[in-house]
Amino acid sequence: MEVVFKEFPWVAVLILLPLLGGIVCFLFSGIAKFTGLMTVFFTALSVLGLGWQIFDNGVYRHAVGGWGAPLGIDLYADGLSLLMLAATAFVALGVSVYSAGYFERGYSTRFWPIWLFLLGALNALFLTADIFNLYVTLELMGLAAVALAGLAGGKNALTGAMRYLLATLLGSLVYLLGVALLYHGFGTVDITLLAQRAEASPVIWAAFGLIAAGLMLKTALFPLHFWLPPAHGSAPPPVSALLSALVVKASFYILLRLWLEIFGPLVSNTDVSTLFGLLGAAAILWGSVQALRQTRLKLMIAYSTVAQIGYLFLAFPLATAAGVAAWSAAMYLAFSHALAKAAMFLAAGNMLRFGGHDRISDLDRVVQRLPLAAAAFALAGMSIMGLPPSGGFIGKWLMLEVAIKQGRWEIVIVMILGGLLAAAYIFKVLGHTFTQAPSPHESKAVPASMEWSALLLAIAAVLLGFLAIPVLSLLNIGNPFGISEVTP
Amino acid sequence: MYFYALIGVGLFSVGLYALINYAHLLRKILALNVMGSGIFLILIALAKRTGETQPDVVPHAMVITGIVVAVSATALALTLMLKLAAETGRAELSEKDRD
Amino acid sequence: METLTLLALSFDALLNLSLLYLAWILLNCEDLLKAIVLFVAFGLLMALAWVRLDAPDVALAEAAIGAGLTGALLLTALAKLRVIETNKGTTQQLKQDSENFQTLHYMTPLALLLVAIGLGYVVFSMPPISAGLSNDVATNMGNSGVSHSVTAVLLNFRGYDTLLEMFVLLVSLLGVWSFGSTTSQHETTPGPVLDTLTRRLVPVLILVAAYLLWVGAHAPGGAFQAGSVLAAAGVLLLLMGWRPGGYLSTLPFRLILVAGPGLFAITAALLYLLKGQLLAFPVEYAGIIIFALETTATLSIAVILAALFLSEPPHSDKEHI
Numbered sequence: 001m002e003v004v005f006k007e008f009p010w011v012a013v014l015i016l017l018p019l020l021g022g023i024v025c026f027l028f029s030g031i032a033k034f035t036g037l038m039t040v041f042f043t044a045l046s047v048l049g050l051g052w053q054i055f056d057n058g059v060y061r062h063a064v065g066g067w068g069a070p071l072g073i074d075l076y077a078d079g080l081s082l083l084m085l086a087a088t089a090f091v092a093l094g095v096s097v098y099s100a101g102y103f104e105r106g107y108s109t110r111f112w113p114i115w116l117f118l119l120g121a122l123n124a125l126f127l128t129a130d131i132f133n134l135y136v137t138l139e140l141m142g143l144a145a146v147a148l149a150g151l152a153g154g155k156n157a158l159t160g161a162m163r164y165l166l167a168t169l170l171g172s173l174v175y176l177l178g179v180a181l182l183y184h185g186f187g188t189v190d191i192t193l194l195a196q197r198a199e200a201s202p203v204i205w206a207a208f209g210l211i212a213a214g215l216m217l218k219t220a221l222f223p224l225h226f227w228l229p230p231a232h233g234s235a236p237p238p239v240s241a242l243l244s245a246l247v248v249k250a251s252f253y254i255l256l257r258l259w260l261e262i263f264g265p266l267v268s269n270t271d272v273s274t275l276f277g278l279l280g281a282a283a284i285l286w287g288s289v290q291a292l293r294q295t296r297l298k299l300m301i302a303y304s305t306v307a308q309i310g311y312l313f314l315a316f317p318l319a320t321a322a323g324v325a326a327w328s329a330a331m332y333l334a335f336s337h338a339l340a341k342a343a344m345f346l347a348a349g350n351m352l353r354f355g356g357h358d359r360i361s362d363l364d365r366v367v368q369r370l371p372l373a374a375a376a377f378a379l380a381g382m383s384i385m386g387l388p389p390s391g392g393f394i395g396k397w398l399m400l401e402v403a404i405k406q407g408r409w410e411i412v413i414v415m416i417l418g419g420l421l422a423a424a425y426i427f428k429v430l431g432h433t434f435t436q437a438p439s440p441h442e443s444k445a446v447p448a449s450m451e452w453s454a455l456l457l458a459i460a461a462v463l464l465g466f467l468a469i470p471v472l473s474l475l476n477i478g479n480p481f482g483i484s485e486v487t488p
Numbered sequence: 489m490y491f492y493a494l495i496g497v498g499l500f501s502v503g504l505y506a507l508i509n510y511a512h513l514l515r516k517i518l519a520l521n522v523m524g525s526g527i528f529l530i531l532i533a534l535a536k537r538t539g540e541t542q543p544d545v546v547p548h549a550m551v552i553t554g555i556v557v558a559v560s561a562t563a564l565a566l567t568l569m570l571k572l573a574a575e576t577g578r579a580e581l582s583e584k585d586r587d
Numbered sequence: 588m589e590t591l592t593l594l595a596l597s598f599d600a601l602l603n604l605s606l607l608y609l610a611w612i613l614l615n616c617e618d619l620l621k622a623i624v625l626f627v628a629f630g631l632l633m634a635l636a637w638v639r640l641d642a643p644d645v646a647l648a649e650a651a652i653g654a655g656l657t658g659a660l661l662l663t664a665l666a667k668l669r670v671i672e673t674n675k676g677t678t679q680q681l682k683q684d685s686e687n688f689q690t691l692h693y694m695t696p697l698a699l700l701l702v703a704i705g706l707g708y709v710v711f712s713m714p715p716i717s718a719g720l721s722n723d724v725a726t727n728m729g730n731s732g733v734s735h736s737v738t739a740v741l742l743n744f745r746g747y748d749t750l751l752e753m754f755v756l757l758v759s760l761l762g763v764w765s766f767g768s769t770t771s772q773h774e775t776t777p778g779p780v781l782d783t784l785t786r787r788l789v790p791v792l793i794l795v796a797a798y799l800l801w802v803g804a805h806a807p808g809g810a811f812q813a814g815s816v817l818a819a820a821g822v823l824l825l826l827m828g829w830r831p832g833g834y835l836s837t838l839p840f841r842l843i844l845v846a847g848p849g850l851f852a853i854t855a856a857l858l859y860l861l862k863g864q865l866l867a868f869p870v871e872y873a874g875i876i877i878f879a880l881e882t883t884a885t886l887s888i889a890v891i892l893a894a895l896f897l898s899e900p901p902h903s904d905k906e907h908i
Contacts, residue, residue, distance in 0.1 A: 147762030
């Protein structure tokens with residue numbers, strides 16, 4: 001039994017099951033919802049299987065077609081891939097249960113196939129060791145994400161989706177040019193081989209500049225965040241949850257992976273790290289202030305994503321002296337943000353559905369009639385603010401610890417300011433819970449599945465705070481952050 | 489063949505300029521396509537450096553993949569543009585929703 | 588000999604400068620229709636460039652997809668846009684994107700020039716001789732099941748890319764359908780020229796597609812080129828006013844749409860179960876597996892591309908909304 005589990009091709013399931021499930025949803029729209037839920041459930045189980053596998057056997061490498069790099073494409077799974085897959089699985093489960101209640105018939109048949117293709121693209125992206133294959137997964141993910149963002153139609157959603165499409169296509173093209181230069185400079189597109197062959201040269205610098213620029217645009221790092229708020233703010237809530245929780249993290253994951261393995265050791269002069277850190281700090285402050293200024297709930301949450309992305313980039317300057325600690329903190333934050341932000345968008349979706357609007361100033365009537373949504377929002381907010389004992393708290397605490405140890409007080413101050421601003425914008429919403437409000441005139445019932453999926457994701461984001469030791473030990477399987485220190 | 493690669497750089501830059509500079513979405517879509525062609529040209533031109541008569545065919549396969557991705561993206565973008573125009577009367581992104 | 592080289596060189600120079608010039612004009616000219624026509628011309632010149640760079644497979648793909656189908660997509664989109672604009676009473680001129688700040692307006696050309704110079708320098712800094720993966724490809728050709736190297740890379744060595752790429756095509760069609768109908772009531776009837784042309788051309792295009800598919804195993808050609816030529820036949824029929832109507836929503840039609848990506852993914856899964864490796868074609872069957880994958884891929888690509896051109900969602904989808 002144990003051998004079967006250890007040898008089972010979990011990686012193949014993770015990539016192929018959602019793609020085939022999507023096809024079934026497309027062919028038989030009558031069972032799309034059921035097929036979709038089953039597919040997501042078994043995909044999530046496969047993450048568990050893969051986790052067991054690499055916990056016992058160490059990192060997983062698979063040569064597709066049996067050719068092996070550089071001729072073929074290699075799949076690769078270590079702790080970092082596992083963390084991203086796990087975040088994807090959790091969010092996918094929550095959002096899928098929510099969507100089963102949210103999308104009505106016509107939208108449902110369109111949503112499920114595209115969403116399963118998006119899930120397949122995300123899993124494939126986290127599992128490949130080939131930078132051209134990454135380009136193909138990026139495009140599959142991007143086009144699926146745009147299709148979902150424009151699903152509801154209407155002026156705002158279409159404008160948001162269009163802006164998103166232009167940004168994501170430009171980002172992919174710029175990334176592809178970087179890939180072209182790397183291939184012609186070093187004769188391979190395999191990450192491991194590139195890491196061995198690459199040396200500091202104009203090619204490396206240009207490729208890094210292009211790849212970083214393309215991925216920063218896709219990750220919506222300030223000041224390239226302009227496309228995010230309209231797209232995430234006007235998409236259907238479950239789609240906003242997917243975009244904010246997973247899709248922007250996917251491009252960050254690629255940037256981090258390539259930085260750790262290829263570019264970091266070569267261009268690791270402090271200027272680049274400092275620049276990333278500065279942009280991250282600017283993102284935190286700008287995003288938080290903008291979030292505070294919003295009058296619409298979903299736009300506020302979208303700007304909060306811009307701010308939270310910034311924290312991930314603070315790890316770059318910190319990592320020059322303490323790689324493992326800084327990156328572990330950043331990835332912990334990414335994981336908790338994925339859960340919390342998904343929960344927050346879903347809770348906002350419940351309020352929007354119940355009250356028919358998401359004007360923050362008029363939410364009092366809604367919040368008090370939807371205690372589960374309010375609770376989900378509050379718990380998710382704890383993690384976003386970084387209050388103990390949530391996952392967001394652990395991530396921020398780990399990062400603060402590194403910053404204090406290194407005497408980087410400017411980073412400490414930005415992080416604290418960001419936390420205070422987050423508290424301000426979250427309490428702006430939650431404050432309504434405690435004020436008196438007349439009952440709403442008209443309201444639409446919210447199915448229990450939608451209430452509970454939001455709440456459970458929020459609870460997971462809080463519970464993540466108690467799992468620091470196991471999560472960090474899983475994350476460091478295969479030593480993803482130590483590479484630059486082990487092999488100079 | 490370096491000359492072809494240089495023209496590729498030129499096409500990429502010209503496309504990027506037009507993408508940033510013009511408001512009309514159809515022109516932005518054209519600009520993205522021209523940028524893509526520029527990248528493909530760089531990929532294929534530099535694949536001739538094998539020192540033999542046969543070029544390196546791996547970039548050829550990559551470019552065919554890229555061309556198919558480009559037409560998929562173009563189709564999606566054009567439909568989105570038309571839906572947006574039907575909604576607003578203009579094939580442009582309005583400034584109001586930007587902040 | 589020397590005159591021949593000189594001739595080739597001046598041809599290359601002319602081709603290159605025309606490409607850049609065309610790109611500049613098409614992106615900056617006032618009239619969008621002119622821009623699209625120039626874009627098609629640009630695509631054809633690109634195809635010439637691919638031939639000059641010894642990339643006949645890319646030339647075929649560019650001519651069929653890059654210039655042909657993309658051009659058709661752009662032209663129909665413009666026609667539909669004109670109808671929308673007439674209905675709404677809006678007109679548009681060549682306008683700068685006012686979203687970009689005024690200062691940026693002066694700085695972008697300068698910044699882009701610097702980027703171009705930098706990239707140009709990097710291109711020149713590449714070593715003059717680099718085998719890339721050509722030796723690996725040559726060594727493994729015997730085990731690939733086909734004798735044409737581009738097909739070997741696309742369907743076997745990097746077949747996994749192609750598997751995902753089929754899903755990119757499919758997802759774009761689902762996206763186009765999910766945005767809903769873009770056609771106004773306005774329908775055109777074809778003139779006699781188009782009518783005759785179509786009657787003559789469609790059978791020829793189907794034959795050409797079959798040939799390209801078959802020849803792909805040992806010479807330039809293959810699923811993507813064949814699929815797009817077949818799609819061109821479909822586009823001609825659509826231009827004639829032929830409409831698939833209810834067919835689009837039927838199960839057989841949907842099966843054709845997903846046959847290519849579906850069979851690819853199922854093959855990958857089966858081979859994992861049988862051989863413990865994704866997409867590891869057994870050498871003795873590689874040729875036949877690749878041919879089966881390419882045939883279904885050709886059909887799916889053709890139907891997806893033609894459906895993208897039509898861009899009408901199937902009727903059954905509309906009823907639900």
